[in-house]
Amino acid sequence: NAGVTQTPKFQVLKTGQSMTLQCAQDMNHNSMYWYRQDPGMGLRLIYYSASEGTTDKGEVPNGYNVSRLNKREFSLRLESAAPSQTSVYFCASSEGPGAASPLHFGNGTRLTVT
Amino acid sequence: GEDVEQSLFLSVREGDSSVINCTYTDSSSTYLYWYKQEPGAGLQLLTYIFSNMDMKQDQRLTVLLNKKDKHLSLRIADTQTGDSAIYFCAERIDSSASKIIFGSGTRLSIRP
Numbered sequence: 001n002a003g004v005t006q007t008p009k010f011q012v013l014k015t016g017q018s019m020t021l022q023c024a025q026d027m028n029h030n031s032m033y034w035y036r037q038d039p040g041m042g043l044r045l046i047y048y049s050a051s052e053g054t055t056d057k058g059e060v061p062n063g064y065n066v067s068r069l070n071k072r073e074f075s076l077r078l079e080s081a082a083p084s085q086t087s088v089y090f091c092a093s094s095e096g097p098g099a100a101s102p103l104h105f106g107n108g109t110r111l112t113v114t
Numbered sequence: 115g116e117d118v119e120q121s122l123f124l125s126v127r128e129g130d131s132s133v134i135n136c137t138y139t140d141s142s143s144t145y146l147y148w149y150k151q152e153p154g155a156g157l158q159l160l161t162y163i164f165s166n167m168d169m170k171q172d173q174r175l176t177v178l179l180n181k182k183d184k185h186l187s188l189r190i191a192d193t194q195t196g197d198s199a200i201y202f203c204a205e206r207i208d209s210s211a212s213k214i215i216f217g218s219g220t221r222l223s224i225r226p
Binding site: 004031033035040041042043044045048050056058059090092094096097100101102103104105106107108 | 118120122145147149155156157158159162164202204206212213214215216217218219
C-alpha cells in the first residue's frame with residue numbers, strides 16, 4: 001500500500017520551461033490537494049479537487065494549472081516556470097467532506113527554477 | 115479571512131514539556147489538526163480535534179482548543195530528541211469543507 005506517490009522527487013528547470021508534477025493515491029480518496037512549502041511560510045494551498053471532476057483554486061494558484069485525471073491522479077502543471085516557483089511541492093489526499101478526513105501526504109517534489 | 119498563525123521556533127530541554135501554540139481566524143472551522151514534519155520528509159498526522167471539543171489526549175500529546183479565542187495548542191509531555199521536527203497546525207474551513215489551510219510551522223529543537 002503505497003499511499004500518495006509523487007514523481008519526480010527532484011527537478012531543475014530553466015526559466016520559461018514547462019513541466020508537470022504527477023501525483024497518484026491508492027486509498028480511494030475523494031479529495032486531492034497540491035501545496036507548496038517555502039521556508040518560514042509553511043504550506044500554502046495551490047489547488048485542490050474536492051472530488052473527481054472538480055478543481056478549485058487555493059491561496060496561491062497563479063502560474064499553475066491542475067488536472068484531476070481520474071479518482072486516483074491529480075497533476076500540477078507549470079506552463080512557464082519562474083524562479084519564484086522554486087519550492088518543495090506536496091501532494092495530499094483525504095477521504096473528503098463529512099468526517100475528520102485528515103490529509104495524507106506524499107514525500108514531496110523539490111523543484112529548482114534557475 | 116482565513117489565516118493560521120504559529121510562532122516559528124521553540125527550544126525546550128529534553129524531558130520537559132513542549133507547548134506549541136496556534137491561532138486561527140475562521141470561526142466556522144470544523145476540525146483542527148496537528149502535523150509533524152521531519153527533515154526531508156512529508157507531513158505526518160499527529161492528532162486532530164473536532165471544534166466542539168476543548169481537549170483531546172493521546173499518549174504524550176494533549177491538544178487544547180479555546181474556540182472563543184480561536185486558540186489551539188499542542189503539549190508534548192517528556193519531550194525527547196526524536197520529537198525534533200517542524201509542527202504544523204491546520205484548519206478545515208467549513209464553508210468549503212475540503213479546503214484545509216496550514217500555519218507556517220513551529221520548529222521544535224531539543225536541548226540536552
